[in-house]
Amino acid sequence: MNLSDQKKDNFAKQFSAGLVLFVMLMMIGVFLFQYAPMIAFFWLSGLGFGYILQRSRFCFVAAFRDPALTGSTAVTRGVLVALALTTIGFTAVKYFYHLTSQTIPGQSYIASIGMNTVVGGIIFGIGMVIAGGCASGMLMRIGEGFEIHLITLVGFFLGTMLGNNHLQWWNSHWMWVKEGVFLPDLFGWAGALIIQLLVIALLYGLAIKWEAKQEL
Amino acid sequence: MEREDQKNFRRWFKPSWSYVTGAVLLSILQVITLIVTQEPLGITSAFSYWAIRLQGVLGFGTPAQLTMVTQLLGAREALWFEENLVTLRNLGIILGALLSALLASQFRLKKIKSGQQALTALLGGLLMGYGSSIAAGCNIGAFFSGIGSMSLSGWVFGLFLFIGAFIGGKLLIRFLI
Numbered sequence: 363m364n365l366s367d368q369k370k371d372n373f374a375k376q377f378s379a380g381l382v383l384f385v386m387l388m389m390i391g392v393f394l395f396q397y398a399p400m401i402a403f404f405w406l407s408g409l410g411f412g413y414i415l416q417r418s419r420f421c422f423v424a425a426f427r428d429p430a431l432t433g434s435t436a437v438t439r440g441v442l443v444a445l446a447l448t449t450i451g452f453t454a455v456k457y458f459y460h461l462t463s464q465t466i467p468g469q470s471y472i473a474s475i476g477m478n479t480v481v482g483g484i485i486f487g488i489g490m491v492i493a494g495g496c497a498s499g500m501l502m503r504i505g506e507g508f509e510i511h512l513i514t515l516v517g518f519f520l521g522t523m524l525g526n527n528h529l530q531w532w533n534s535h536w537m538w539v540k541e542g543v544f545l546p547d548l549f550g551w552a553g554a555l556i557i558q559l560l561v562i563a564l565l566y567g568l569a570i571k572w573e574a575k576q577e578l
Numbered sequence: 579m580e581r582e583d584q585k586n587f588r589r590w591f592k593p594s595w596s597y598v599t600g601a602v603l604l605s606i607l608q609v610i611t612l613i614v615t616q617e618p619l620g621i622t623s624a625f626s627y628w629a630i631r632l633q634g635v636l637g638f639g640t641p642a643q644l645t646m647v648t649q650l651l652g653a654r655e656a657l658w659f660e661e662n663l664v665t666l667r668n669l670g671i672i673l674g675a676l677l678s679a680l681l682a683s684q685f686r687l688k689k690i691k692s693g694q695q696a697l698t699a700l701l702g703g704l705l706m707g708y709g710s711s712i713a714a715g716c717n718i719g720a721f722f723s724g725i726g727s728m729s730l731s732g733w734v735f736g737l738f739l740f741i742g743a744f745i746g747g748k749l750l751i752r753f754l755i
Contacts, residue, residue: 373683377587380680387673403614404663408670409677410607411619416678418600422717426743431750440597441722444604448726451609452618456727467616471723473714473731482713482720483735485705487742490717491750493702497621497716500703501668505675507687513696514703521707522622523629532712543730554728 415502420444423490423499433576435569442569446562453546453555460551472544477536478529493517591681608726615663618727620719621671622710624664629711698754709742 387409395402414420418440425441428434452468459466473479490496493514495503500511500518545554595603612618679685690696710716713735715724721739724732 373584373588376680376683376685377584377591380591380677383673383677383680387677400615401663401666404667405670407607407611407614407619408667409674410670411604411667412671412674412676413678414595414600414603414607414674415671416675416684417682418595418597418603420597420600420604422721423743426740427747430744431747437597440601443598444601444722445725447602447605448608448722449728451605452612452726453728455609455612468612468618468723468727471618471620471715471719471727472729473720473724473735475731475734478712479714479731479734480738482709482711483738484709484742484745486709486713486716487739487744488746488749489702489705489707489709489742490739491702491743491746492754493699493706496706496718497625497710498671498718501621501671502675505672505677506679507685509688509690510695510699513690513699514706517700517703518707518710519625519629519703521704521709522625522711523633523707524704525708525711526626526629526633528708529712539730545728545730558725558728 411498412502412505415498416506421499422496423494426487427491429569429572433573435573438569439566442562442566446559449555449558449562453551456546457551469544472542474533474537474542475539476532477538478532481532489521592683604722608723618719618723620664620715620723621668622716622719624662624668625707626711628665 391402391405391409394405420440421437422441424437426438428436429438456466456468486496490499493500493511495511495514497518500514503511504515545558548554549557608619676685706716710720713720714731715721715735717739720735721732724735726732
């Protein structure tokens with residue numbers, strides 16, 4: 363058997379294993395659906411999330427790290443596209459709920475702003491670069507077979523435990539805007555949408571310029 | 579498997595998607611998730627939940643923390659249900675990635691190379707865990723979902739993530755490569 367045949371053989375093996383896994387995952391999905399459709403939704407959306415991340419090599423760490431480290435902004439621009447599209451989609455959904463006087467969904471994600479946001483961001487940024495994966499990337503790479511990210515996961519869990527215990531202290535000493543800031547409250551729905559999309563477009567333009575500058 | 583079949587399957591499952599394809603699909607997933615679950619995607623709330631649970635079992639922490647744990651244990655049914663869904667989704671991310679890797683025959687069991695690598699991974703994880711638990715989320719919950727929800731906190735978090743990633747990159751060059 364030559365090398366190319368071996369490769370083909372490996373493909374057949376993994377592909378077959380993939381098909382078996384697919385059937386198993388769907389069976390679990392059906393089981394969960396019978397238990398409660400919402401639970402099946404979480405299951406399937408997780409599978410879809412992992413599948414998309416792996417197939418498109420979408421990596422939030424690379425998006426933040428690569429511009430300074432390698433000069434590439436390809437992933438950064440991908441993330442900016444995702445931010446723009448999600449903003450449009452979310453705003454449409456939220457505005458619909460607002461118009462029909464229902465509770466706007468997902469407003470708990472309008473987080474408070476304080477020194478904890480600043481320090482948390484910096485610490486998380488350092489951590490994800492030296493670990494080579496953020497929360498989603500780590501889970502995705504565990505699925506790809508990286509044993510090292512099991513250790514990252516243990517560290518993540520221990521760090522969370524420590525942070526949970528300091529949360530009270532951060533919140534009582536370093537909070538600036540407790541209720542958070544929902545941009546449409548400041549600029550109106552259309553204004554906030556336009557401003558946010560302009561900022562994303564500006565960053566996109568900067569990313570293109572930055573990469574072009576590296577190639578010179 | 580026949581050669582012809584293999585060729586066809588390869589064409590379907592082997593090539594990577596572009597980042598823009600990934601971005602479009604992730605955004606669709608975000609919007610569907612917001613509509614169905616009434617919340618955007620998030621990952622780390624499940625870690626927080628299990629950390630608090632474990633701490634409750636082990637029985638240590640500040641009084642405020644223990645009150646929180648007790649409350650959680652008191653409201654066990656509801657929270658188990660709610661937070662387990664995020665845990666279930668996280669498990670789905672791992673298995674979805676495994677499925678994708680297998681279908682493309684990209685699955686490789688990669689062993690831990692050295693103690694130094696393990697220590698770095700542990701430290702990186704610790705920093706991420708601490709950061710996400712005080713800043714209410716990770717790249718997904720606080721950044722992606724935060725900005726998507728037009729929350730100023732998402733932008734502030736993103737700016738300092740960028741600064742942190744810059745520092746991390748310097749550390750990487752200085753100590754690890």
